[in-house]
Amino acid sequence: MIRLEDSSLISQLQNGEESAFRYLVENYQQKIYHTCLGFLKNEEEADDKAQEVFIEIYESIHGFRQDSKLSTWIYRIAVTKSLEALRRKKQKKRNAHLLSYLGIQGEAFSIQADKFYHPGVQLENKERASILFKTIEQLPENQGIAFTLHKVQGMSYAEIAEIMGTSISAVESLMFRARKNLQKKLRIYYESDKT
Amino acid sequence: MKHKESIEEKINRALVSLDDIVHPDPPEFFYGRLKNRMEARNTSYAHYPWRIALAYSSVLLVILINSFTLFKSYSSIETSETAVEWLVEEYSYTTSIYDLTEE
Numbered sequence: 001m002i003r004l005e006d007s008s009l010i011s012q013l014q015n016g017e018e019s020a021f022r023y024l025v026e027n028y029q030q031k032i033y034h035t036c037l038g039f040l041k042n043e044e045e046a047d048d049k050a051q052e053v054f055i056e057i058y059e060s061i062h063g064f065r066q067d068s069k070l071s072t073w074i075y076r077i078a079v080t081k082s083l084e085a086l087r088r089k090k091q092k093k094r095n096a097h098l099l100s101y102l103g104i105q106g107e108a109f110s111i112q113a114d115k116f117y118h119p120g121v122q123l124e125n126k127e128r129a130s131i132l133f134k135t136i137e138q139l140p141e142n143q144g145i146a147f148t149l150h151k152v153q154g155m156s157y158a159e160i161a162e163i164m165g166t167s168i169s170a171v172e173s174l175m176f177r178a179r180k181n182l183q184k185k186l187r188i189y190y191e192s193d194k195t
Numbered sequence: 196m197k198h199k200e201s202i203e204e205k206i207n208r209a210l211v212s213l214d215d216i217v218h219p220d221p222p223e224f225f226y227g228r229l230k231n232r233m234e235a236r237n238t239s240y241a242h243y244p245w246r247i248a249l250a251y252s253s254v255l256l257v258i259l260i261n262s263f264t265l266f267k268s269y270s271s272i273e274t275s276e277t278a279v280e281w282l283v284e285e286y287s288y289t290t291s292i293y294d295l296t297e298e
Contacts, residue, residue: 022226025225025226025229026226029220029221029225029226030218030219030220030221031218033219033220033221033225034218034219037219043222046221047221047222047225050221050225051225051228051229051232054229055229055232055233055236058233118213118216119219120216120217120218120219121212121213121216121217122215125208125212125213128205128208128209128212129209129212129213129216131209132209132210132212132213135209151213151214151216152213152216154216179210182210183206183210186205186206186209186210187202187206190202190205190206191202
């Protein structure tokens with residue numbers, strides 16, 4: 001496949017060329033799906049959210065000012081949409097708990113979703129990774145974003161800094177604090193888990 | 196001590212469990228499903244100009260309705276002024292009441 005330069009691709013997208021849009025989707029679908037999967041921890045939701053990301057790109061491309069790389073902009077949309085979905089999910093969970101506390105039978109909420117086995121993790125690490133994903137959820141949001149983009153998506157600190165709109169040193173700091181927090185929480189988990 | 200070391204080992208192994216993670220492909224026919232979804236939302240390439248035309252038409256229609264309403268209001272003011280003049284003319288007396296009683 002011939003690689004299109006960003007500026008050429010953007011221009012073709014803004015002209016509404018379907019071949020350009022298809023090229024964009026085929027080149028980014030795996031990356032965006034994986035990014036959403038890292039945050040949402042559910043394959044169906046990640047697929048759905050990844051589609052929403054491309055729809056957003058299609059609808060907003062005319063407003064893209066090219067003050068960042070195209071890939072940075074795309075990842076920003078993916079992270080934003082994933083976080084919005086996570087917040088809605090958490091709110092739903094809180095509402096469900098409140099309803100059950102009040103004795104009102106609300107919408108059934110699956111607890112099964114708490115255990116997530118990432119399809120890309122090696123078999124011998126699946127259980128440990130599942131525990132780690134659960135622990136990442138407890139991090140402050142920015143630490144969770146930085147850690148997920150680095151460890152799950154394999155991005156460099158520079159790439160993460162661009163996406164988060166911050167400096168590399170800020171990302172380093174987030175990662176340091178994320179690791180410390182994860183160690184603390186994992187210690188509590190393993191000390192209470194006598195199995 | 197052995198138990199504590201074991202916990203440290205578990206923590207470290209958990210922290211590196213995502214190393215060598217493989218990026219899975221999204222479910223099959225991603226582009227086809229995406230396109231179907233976009234067409235269902237009426238955001239296809241063919242429909243996009245139609246939405247712009249509809250937006251402009253709606254604005255123009257609102258302007259026309261407002262203009263018509265303003266015009267009608269102005270016309271009714273003129274009409275009421277004309278009506279007042281007619282009434283004055285119709286009921287104005289050219290002779291005094293004393294003339295009528297004089298026989």
